[in-house]
Amino acid sequence: MRVLFATTVIPPSEASSGGDIVSLATVDALRRFGCEVIVLGYLRPGQDAPTDPDTVVGGRRTIETSGSGARAGVWMARSLISRRPYTAEKFYGRAYAQCMRRLIKEKRIDVVVVDHTQMTWLLDWLPSAVPVWLLMHNAESELYAEGARFQQSRLGRALYRRESRNLRRLETRAAARVENIFVLSQTDADVLRAAGAGTRITVLPVMPEPGVQPRAASGEASFDVALLATWSWLPNIDALRWFLKEIHPHLPRGISVHVAGAGAEHVLGGVPGITYRGFVSDVAGFLSGAKVVAVPTRYGSGVETKMLAAIATGRPIVATPAATRGLGPLPSFVAIADDVPLFARLLAERVAAAEEPDWTSAALSWSRARREIFLSTIRDALQSGNAAMAAPRRERTFLPPDLARGRVSI
Numbered sequence: 001m002r003v004l005f006a007t008t009v010i011p012p013s014e015a016s017s018g019g020d021i022v023s024l025a026t027v028d029a030l031r032r033f034g035c036e037v038i039v040l041g042y043l044r045p046g047q048d049a050p051t052d053p054d055t056v057v058g059g060r061r062t063i064e065t066s067g068s069g070a071r072a073g074v075w076m077a078r079s080l081i082s083r084r085p086y087t088a089e090k091f092y093g094r095a096y097a098q099c100m101r102r103l104i105k106e107k108r109i110d111v112v113v114v115d116h117t118q119m120t121w122l123l124d125w126l127p128s129a130v131p132v133w134l135l136m137h138n139a140e141s142e143l144y145a146e147g148a149r150f151q152q153s154r155l156g157r158a159l160y161r162r163e164s165r166n167l168r169r170l171e172t173r174a175a176a177r178v179e180n181i182f183v184l185s186q187t188d189a190d191v192l193r194a195a196g197a198g199t200r201i202t203v204l205p206v207m208p209e210p211g212v213q214p215r216a217a218s219g220e221a222s223f224d225v226a227l228l229a230t231w232s233w234l235p236n237i238d239a240l241r242w243f244l245k246e247i248h249p250h251l252p253r254g255i256s257v258h259v260a261g262a263g264a265e266h267v268l269g270g271v272p273g274i275t276y277r278g279f280v281s282d283v284a285g286f287l288s289g290a291k292v293v294a295v296p297t298r299y300g301s302g303v304e305t306k307m308l309a310a311i312a313t314g315r316p317i318v319a320t321p322a323a324t325r326g327l328g329p330l331p332s333f334v335a336i337a338d339d340v341p342l343f344a345r346l347l348a349e350r351v352a353a354a355e356e357p358d359w360t361s362a363a364l365s366w367s368r369a370r371r372e373i374f375l376s377t378i379r380d381a382l383q384s385g386n387a388a389m390a391a392p393r394r395e396r397t398f399l400p401p402d403l404a405r406g407r408v409s410i
Contacts, residue, residue, distance in 0.1 A: 001382065003030055003037045004103055006122055007115035008091055009063060010041035010055060017230040018305035022137055022184065022206050023115055029378040030113075038107060040100055041115075042091070056103060058096035064232055065090075085166040086159075087140070088118040097125040104130060117167060120174040132178040133381075135204075138301040139188040141168035143235070146299045150238055175199045180381060184302040185326025191301070202381060205326075206303055207371040223256040223275070224351045226290035226315075228283065228306050231263035235300040240267055243296040248273070250344035255351055257294075260286050287313045292350040295319040296343065303327060308370075314363030316356060318346045331362045 005027055011020040030037050038054050042061045049057065065072045079089040103109065104127060113133045114120055117140045126132060141164045148160035175181060175192065182204045183189050189201045227243065229236040240259070244267070248257065251273075259268060260277040268276045280286045287293055293310040295317065303326040310317050317334045320343070324330060335350075337343035350356070 001035045002107055002110045003035045004100065004107070004109045004112045005030075005037055005039045005115060006100055006112060006119055007039065007041040008119060009061075010039060010043055010047075010050060010057070012047070017233070019116070019137055021305045021308075022135070025207060025374070026113075026115075026135060026182075026204075026378070029375055030382070032375070033379055033382050035382065038103060038109075040096075040103065042093075042096070056099065058099045059093055061091075061093070063090050079166075083166060083169075084121060085118070085140075085163050085170060087163065087167070088121055088170065091118050092121055097122060101125060101127075114174075114178070117170055117174070120170050123174060123177050133180045133182065134174055134178045135182045136171075136188065136302075137184060139171075139183065139191040140301075141165075141171055142188075142191045143299070143301045146301075147234060147238075150299065180384075182381075187325055188301050202377060204377050205328075205370055205373045206305065206308065207367070207374040220288075221291040222289045223258050224291050225251075225255060225257045225347055226287055226293045227257065227259045227261075227296075228280075228287060228293070228309070229261045231261050231267070235297060236261075237263070237267065238299070239295075239297045240264060242298055243294065244268075244271055244274070246340045247294075247296060247344050247347075250340065252348055252351075255348070258286075258290065283309050284313050287315055290315060291353075291356075292316045292318060292347055294343075294347060295323040297323040300325070308367075312363055312367045314359040316350045316359075318343060318350065331359065331366050333357075333359045333362065 005023075007023055008019075011023050027037050027039060036054075038056060040056045040058050042059050042063065043049065043057050045060055045062055047060075062071070075089045076086055078084070078092070079086040082089065084092065100112075100122060104112070109130065111131045111133060112126060113135055114122055115135045117134070117136055117138075120134065123132065144160045144164035144167060148157045148164065151157045151160055171192065176199070178199055180200045180202055181192065182202050183192065184204055184206055186203055189203050192201055227240065229239070231237050231240060248271070251257075255273065256275065257273055258275045258277055260280045262279045264276060268274055277286065287310055293315050295304060295307055295310065297304060297320050299322055304323050307317070307319060307323055307327060311331060311334065314333070318337055319334060321336055321338055324334070324336060335346050337346050
């Protein structure tokens, strides 16, 4: 099977975000089961061009609002005119779409995997008979609807609600076109079904990164509390602010907190007791250096890939209920706290513990079981896809020129 994996930004060889982890794991699994996979995506300015011949650059683009300057205003204006979500407008590009169409013809692509809801604008450019799978990292409309509750300003709440409505329209439209939607949690599947999605929905239980596994005994911890995330992601930055404002003041004086991940510079400045490590390439090494890992997420969808990494290292974890969504039964070293006093108390108890049990075996068993389910889900989807493609299909017809130029609103 020849697969075109159309994503937002081409993931680096070493995943730098939860989205990268999901995308890379899916591509690797497709190739493991014999698929020829071509990855198409944007490169950030300054990002090295890929050397892999099966990775194709659809253009260079800054997609973070914080680094886009005046372009962010252009995105917003175009979003208002087109009624596309702002988060999708950032990725809209005719050159990218034309590159996709060329690859489908030249490589005789069997299936297009659209990676992220924000890329479903590509559906207007696809040949009518090409099977399409959608990989949804989050139920985006629900994510923004929930996020509106945590905005401090009336304007912020209004913008989040507008984004939620436009994303819901994208999700509904995509569900009527694609053959299969992959989601990362049963909660997200339920959201789509409640919205009337009639297409096949498959829960894809994302696995931990292969290189993240137990590494150090509890007594070798070099600091007390670890927090890890990509802090440009809105639910993550909300979690960090909540931790700093509500939880950190309840911790005993002298507890050391280390924060890793890109994008937290503007939040952490001058907070005593906090050490900012920035981006860390060795996730397992960072998490293994802590006595306890804190995951204070208040809202979101999909799954928390940082939870997967933390569990895989076998370190004690204190997490909110939102952080554990979609993970099913958890190892006993994961503690759930649904309020500030309990969260702070559990962190302090684990820091003060003279000795922790060795959770290596439990961590390995949990991670291996999840990896096996992930791979079997991909395998089953491919088998179903091969069976469907064996049936007679109508001839592929490319869209009319006006539609192919993107002169439609979605």
